[in-house]
Amino acid sequence: MAGSAFTLPRARPTGAPYFSRNQVAAVLHQVAVLLELQGANVFRVRSYQNGSRLIGTLTEDLHELVVTGRLFEMKGIGKGLGSALSQAVLEGKWPEDWVRLHEETPQGMIEMLGIPGLGPKRIKLMHEELGVDSVASLKEAAQQGRIAPMKGFGKKSEQRMLDGIELLSRFRARRRLDIGLKYGTAFEQRIKSIQGVQRVQLAGSARRRKETIGDLDIVVGVDSEHHDDVASAILALQGIADVKG
Template structure:
């Protein structure tokens, strides 16, 4: 079963349609394409999810409007089968048999895809040929010169994987300060704009300007009579991939890239920071505590 940070079907925040947002579906479809490739699925099926994800991501219309007008199949890249699935997800909250795919793929293989230069196709080859199914077993295979002997890999790939593993471990669960600040300030601004919020302020390692950030902390001040409505508004903010939990005094969120929507003002941004953000995969996330 896949139990990797940022991976898995999201929880719905609504009691009626739309149960899930366009960005949530895009994230799931991106993950499904990778899981299918790791699972050895037909390449055409993999591409179907990739194309549908790309088409949804580029679509400017509201997804509910498209579904209600039965126009999903009019969008290039979305076939009849996936258009039906998208409609079910939005209107009923049901993901079909996708959960079984998440359950079937070993989490270690998913983590391996996070190693620079190691995509799902090569991860599957390593799994089949060397019984590699985790970052630890990949490291061992590289150190024993087993990867270099595989056709299509070689010593350079082997060394690159070892370096990638070291980089992955060093930054696992953490985000560069400048990138994390951009996410944190965007969330801080969104929360500050909620009616009933008297003040929202970035706290924790981001406020202390540590070199890397494990997760974001936002402190929110509101009057007791506004607490419930403020919590509901925070849970309904755009850019939330999933909700890990929430109570009367704390909300645990997973933020996705769309929190940095281009239409949302987050101030000036230099080229280096822009490249760092763009280098993050589209399904990269960061945890936030409010």
């Protein structure tokens, strides 16, 4: 587990539904974050946030809702969003503007979201005013004292960012067992909620209870028919670096 890459899942090769409920909810969340990084209209951002929560908590089958047209009757799903989701589920194609959004957003800005207490709005502001586009450039700007003078920031905010960067770097390197287990348990719970997952278990250093842990390894048992959907849904989780097998 490393980094926080945002990716668009690949369509399953077996036909519609091309994406699962979990995949769609994860992508809507990603789009909301990326739009906020670009400074999009707050109501547009909120519509994707609400859509992500709505789809993620569905008790009905998403494919059935799309096929019957009942998706458009749901509160919070407008014509535009409903059409985009229908296209994804039935045709296996994400909207072009969502694809461009993922391609055009600097990966470094997405990685900055992993710094505790640092959100999209502040990242966007520092990018525009200071040219900050990565964790490294943020650290340099903070060490040079260029963040504190910005409106709404100050010395304390600047120091918190440096502390957050240090915490992030420690997490990316090796960390104490107790800290690693907290992150591992959180990932276990998130993965267990994905449709098609039968079993989730920490592996590697965490399972052997080593004093320190590098990357977290998690073994997931999956129904064969849901393999591709589960793999894509796990990759869509922030903090996941790779899925093997």
